[in-house]
Structure formats: C-alpha cells, structure tokens
Amino acid sequence: xxRKINWPLTILLIICSLFILFPLYLTVVTALKTPEExxxxxxTLPNSFHWQNFVEAVxxxxxxxxxxxxxxxxxxxxVFTLLTNSMVAYAIARNMHRKxxxxxxxxxxxxxxxxxxxxxxxxxxxxxxxxxxxxxxLIFLYIVYGLAFNIFIYVGYxxxxxxxxxxxxxxxxxxxxxxxxxxxxxxxxxxxxxxGILTCLWAWNxxxxxxxxxxxxxxxxxxxxxxxxxxxxxxxYNLAFASYLMALSPMIIVYLFAQKWIISGxxxxxxx
Amino acid sequence: xxxxxxxxxxxxxxxxxLFFIFHTIPVIQGIIYSFTNYKxxxxxxxxxxxxxxxxxxxxxxxxxxxxxxxxxxxxxxxVNIISLMIALGLxxxxxFRNTLRGIFFIPNILSILIVGYIFNYIFAFFVPQIxxxxxxxxLTENILGNPDLAWIGVVIVAVWQAVAFNTILYLAGLQTxxxxxxEAANLDxxxxxxxxxxxxxxxxxxxxxxxxxxAMKNFLMVFDHIIALTGGGPGQATEAISLLIYxxxxxxxxxxxxxANSVVxxxxxxxxxxxxxxxxxxxxxxx
Numbered sequence: 275x276x277r278k279i280n281w282p283l284t285i286l287l288i289i290c291s292l293f294i295l296f297p298l299y300l301t302v303v304t305a306l307k308t309p310e311e312x313x314x315x316x317x318t319l320p321n322s323f324h325w326q327n328f329v330e331a332v333x334x335x336x337x338x339x340x341x342x343x344x345x346x347x348x349x350x351x352x353v354f355t356l357l358t359n360s361m362v363a364y365a366i367a368r369n370m371h372r373k374x375x376x377x378x379x380x381x382x383x384x385x386x387x388x389x390x391x392x393x394x395x396x397x398x399x400x401x402x403x404x405x406x407x408x409x410x411x412l413i414f415l416y417i418v419y420g421l422a423f424n425i426f427i428y429v430g431y432x433x434x435x436x437x438x439x440x441x442x443x444x445x446x447x448x449x450x451x452x453x454x455x456x457x458x459x460x461x462x463x464x465x466x467x468x469x470g471i472l473t474c475l476w477a478w479n480x481x482x483x484x485x486x487x488x489x490x491x492x493x494x495x496x497x498x499x500x501x502x503x504x505x506x507x508x509x510x511y512n513l514a515f516a517s518y519l520m521a522l523s524p525m526i527i528v529y530l531f532a533q534k535w536i537i538s539g540x541x542x543x544x545x546x
Numbered sequence: 547x548x549x550x551x552x553x554x555x556x557x558x559x560x561x562x563x564l565f566f567i568f569h570t571i572p573v574i575q576g577i578i579y580s581f582t583n584y585k586x587x588x589x590x591x592x593x594x595x596x597x598x599x600x601x602x603x604x605x606x607x608x609x610x611x612x613x614x615x616x617x618x619x620x621x622x623x624x625v626n627i628i629s630l631m632i633a634l635g636l637x638x639x640x641x642f643r644n645t646l647r648g649i650f651f652i653p654n655i656l657s658i659l660i661v662g663y664i665f666n667y668i669f670a671f672f673v674p675q676i677x678x679x680x681x682x683x684x685l686t687e688n689i690l691g692n693p694d695l696a697w698i699g700v701v702i703v704a705v706w707q708a709v710a711f712n713t714i715l716y717l718a719g720l721q722t723x724x725x726x727x728x729e730a731a732n733l734d735x736x737x738x739x740x741x742x743x744x745x746x747x748x749x750x751x752x753x754x755x756x757x758x759x760x761a762m763k764n765f766l767m768v769f770d771h772i773i774a775l776t777g778g779g780p781g782q783a784t785e786a787i788s789l790l791i792y793x794x795x796x797x798x799x800x801x802x803x804x805x806a807n808s809v810v811x812x813x814x815x816x817x818x819x820x821x822x823x824x825x826x827x828x829x830x831x832x833x
Contacts, residue, residue, distance in 0.1 A: 390767075
C-alpha cells in the first residue's frame with residue numbers, strides 16, 4: 275500500500291460529512307439562543323450562551339425523571355437479553371440435529387419477517403389485560419421480541435465454538451447449566467457486545483412500543499416525552515431544541531467514548 | 547447424556563412459551579379479529595371477509611399504500627447508491643479515515659423521532675430563509691406543508707438516517723476484498739469504472755442483497771419519521787400504512803378493520819422480501 279493519500283477524495287468526504295454535522299450544529303446553537311437572537315440569524319453562534327433554555331426544559335419535561343425511565347428500561351433490557359437469549363441460543367445451537375430444536379430455530383428466526391405494526395393492535399390488548407402496560411412490561415417485551423434476531427446471531431456464533439471444551443467439562447462431571455455459565459458464556463463476550471449494543475440502541479431510541487404500551491405518564495421514556503411535549507414546544511423552538519439535545523446527548527456521549535467498539539459491534543451483527 | 551438433554555429443554559422451553567404468548571398469539575388474534583367487526587371495545591360478531599372487501603374499496607388505504615411504496619422504493623435506492631459511494635470513498639486511501647467513518651455513523655445512534663423534529667424545524671425555518679436570501683422562490687415555503695412535496699422531506703430524513711448503517715455494512719464488504727486483486731486489475735490496465743463493475747461489485751453482491759432487503763423492509767414500516775415531520779399530513783398525503791393502522795386501530799374505532807389491513811400488509815412485506823432475495827441472489831450467481 276504505497277499509494278499516495280487521495281486528497282481530493284478526502285476533501286469531498288469532509289464536505290459530505292458536513293451534511294451529517296450541520297443538523298447537529300444547528301441543534302446546539304438553537305438550544306443556546308433566545309428567541310430574539312434566533313430572529314436575527316439562525317446559523318451563527320449566540321453572543322452569550324443562554325443556559326436558561328436547558329433549565330426550563332428540564333423543569334417542563336421533568337427530564338431527569340424520563341432519563342431515569344429510559345436508563346432503567348435500557349439497562350434491564352440489555353442485561354436480561356444477554357443472560358436469557360444467549361442461553362436459549364446455546365440450547366438450540368448444540369441440538370440442531372434434533373428436530374425439536376431445529377424447528378424452534380426456524381420458528382424464532384422466521385419471526386424477523388413479522389414487523390411490529392402488524393401485531394401491534396392485539397399486543398396492546400394483551401399487555402393491558404395482563405397488567406403489563408408499564409415499564410416492566412416494556413422491558414419484558416423487548417427481551418422476548420429480541421429473541422428472533424438474537425437467536426439468529428448467537429446460534430451462528432456458538433456453532434463456531436469447538437465442542438471439545440464442553441466435553442472436557444462434562445468429563446469432569448459438570449452439569450449442562452454449569453457448562454453454559456462457566457465455559458460457554460465467557461466465550462460469548464464478542465457477540466454479547468454486539469447484541470448488547472444493538473439492544474441498547476433499540477431500547478433507548480424506540481418510540482412506537484413505549485407509545486402504545488405505556489399507559490401511565492410517569493413511565494414515559496425520553497423519545498416519548500419529546501412527542502408528548504411537542505404541542506407545548508411549538509411556541510418556543512429554543513426550549514424544544516434544548517430538550518432534544520438533552521435527549522440525544524447520553525447516546526452521543528457514550529458514542530464518543532466507545533465509537534470503535536460500537537461500530538465494530540454493529541458491523542459484526544449485520545455481517546452475520 | 548439424558549440428564550444433559552433435559553437441561554437443554556429447560557433452557558429453551560420458557561422462551562418458547564413466552565414468545566408464543568406474546569408474538570404468535572397476537573399474530574393469530576390479529577387474523578381472527580380481521581374477520582370480525584370489533585371496534586376495540588364492546589361486543590363483536592364475525593362478519594366473514596367484509597373487512598377485506600372494504601379494504602380494496604377504501605381510497606384512504608390505497609393512498610397510504612401508494613405513499614408507503616413510493617417512499618420505500620425511492621429511499622431504498624437512494625440509500626444504497628449514497629452509502630455505496632461513501633463506503634468506496636472511506637475504503638480508499640484517504641486521510642482522517644477513522645474520524646470520517648465515526649462521523650458518518652452518528653445518525654445510526656440517534657433517535658429517529660428526535661432527528662425528525664430537528665429536520666422539521668430545518669424545513670420550516672432554515673430552508674425557506676436560505677431560499678429567500680438566495681432568491682429561489684420555489685423553496686421559500688415549508689415543503690412539509692405542501693401535499694405534493696411533503697414526501698420528499700420524509701425521504702430526506704429517512705436517507706440521512708439510514709445511510710449510516712448501510713455505509714458501515716458496505717465498508718465491511720469492501721474490506722473483505724483482498725488488495726492484490728486491485729493491483730492485478732491495475733496492471734491489466736482496467737479503468738476505475740471497469741474495476742468497480744467487474745471486480746468490486748460482484749464481490750460485495752451479497753452485501754448489496756442484505757442492504758436492499760433490510761432497507762426496503764425498514765422503510766415499509768416507516769412510522770417515527772412521519773410522526774415527527776408531518777403527522778401524516780398535509781391532509782393524508784404522507785399517511786404511511788403503520789400510521790394508518792395505529793390511528794384507525796386505536797383512535798378510529800376500526801380495530802378489526804385495521805387488523806385486516808395488518809394481515810394484508812404482512813403478506814405484502816413477506817412477498818416483497820422473498821421476491822427481493824430470490825431476484826438478487828440470482829443476480830449474484832449470474833455475475
């Protein structure tokens with residue numbers, strides 16, 4: 275690879291990347307301005323940072339409360355998805371020669387073709403009937419619906435793990451449960467990262483499932499709050515953008531620190 | 547071994563039961579409701595195929611399918627062209643590669659709903675203001691407020707967001723191509739387009755298939771974008787199928803009717819995915 279750096283292409287890509295950065299820049303400057311300042315110019319940086327927008331947005335939308343809701347939903351969903359979905363996938367992957375498990379595999383995987391809006395109406399009836407129209411129900415549904423895709427990528431990965439490791443443990447008298455937790459689960463770290471990242475992005479950013487499942491305003495997640503407060507924002511865009519920026523920033527901060535890790539995790543999930 | 551296999555069943559069975567209860571039963575229930583006149587509350591009777599017959603005579607339903615398909619097809623094509631070009635650029639010998647890759651991936655981690663609200667403001671204030679200064683009168687109005695143009699706004703946001711993921715996927719595909727293959731092509735005097743057409747593209751054809759199928763499927767379910775940008779309007783110009791199911795089913799007292807709509811929608815999505823996979827895989831082999 276002794277070729278020279280392609281500068282025209284580099285510059286072209288930098289210009290393209292401005293299309294990505296520009297809306298984010300606009301969000302930041304708008305969030306920091308007063309309505310009067312915005313009337314003068316939309317684009318420029320404000321003369322002085324108007325932090326008051328953030329204070330008001332926090333108060334109006336009860337930001338910390340919905341942030342906490344989003345965090346609880348995301349953390350519980352990710353942890354339990356990793357623990358349960360990997361275990362189901364292990365049972366399937368090691369028994370694909372059995373008709374029952376093979377059928378089970380195709381049963382889960384084929385559900386990827388069923389988009390949520392299609393089952394939405396009956397699911398909402400069912401969850402409210404069972405008293406699951408709350409955060410616990412939301413977490414529960416994420417874990418269950420994640421199975422379709424997660425089984426697919428876990429099984430692919432587990433199949434590539436040589437059986438000899440487990441055999442040695444079985445010879446030592448370990449039970450299947452113990453083999454899974456002590457031998458297999460630690461080996462799943464790279465694919466757990468992938469599943470964890472994808473599940474985290476899904477649970478944190480999802481809008482439709484919380485919209486239809488949650489009946490109590492107290493349980494609202496961050497995207498849902500933006501939706502609910504939209505009508506009150508229309509008069510004050512600066513306030514709205516402060517609120518949007520706060521809702522987006524947790525993910526952006528995580529991304530700044532774990533960028534490489536997140537990109538490779540997502541790639542691994544998609545290439546499977 | 548007998549004891550072992552028992553444990554395997556215990557690992558899988560609870561998941562099977564829960565998945566059946568919360569996924570398969572709703573599918574079946576939806577199909578059953580679709581043959582009734584259930585409003586979402588109260589009593590109901592079976593009415594045979596009436597919902598399905600009505601669906602095929604409902605202009606609102608036809609309009610929503612028309613919009614959703616137009617949106618999904620155009621967005622899928624645009625996303626794949628743009629992300630393939632960006633991926634080719636990122637895969638070339640450039641400076642700041644990791645930083646640029648990091649920037650292009652940002653939209654994938656952001657909430658579509660909130661991104662939609664931000665673009666809503668861009669279309670409403672920013673674009674008209676710039677257009678006024680530049681003297682482009684055709685853009686001085688909010689395109690989201692125009693029934694004929696609002697769909698373009700939805701396409702722009704959808705493409706802005708989806709390019710991130712597809713770029714990363716194409717990039718992963720491009721990185722599987724060994725470098726000496728290009729050197730050989732170079733020595734043979736192959737031009738850039740020729741190299742792309744006969745070496746690069748055939749080798750990433752499987753990534754092209756995945757991207758096309760995934761993008762199309764996601765766009766056919768478009769919901770968040772619409773809520774944030776147009777709310778289905780102006781009028782019903784951008785009412786996507788999933789929005790129609792949501793509105794009609796929960797707010798319009800059309801629970802059973804929209805359940806029938808869901809069944810039709812489901813059949814269409816499966817048919818399109820299967821059709822795409824068949825066609826594109828055949829192309830992969832031909833190349």
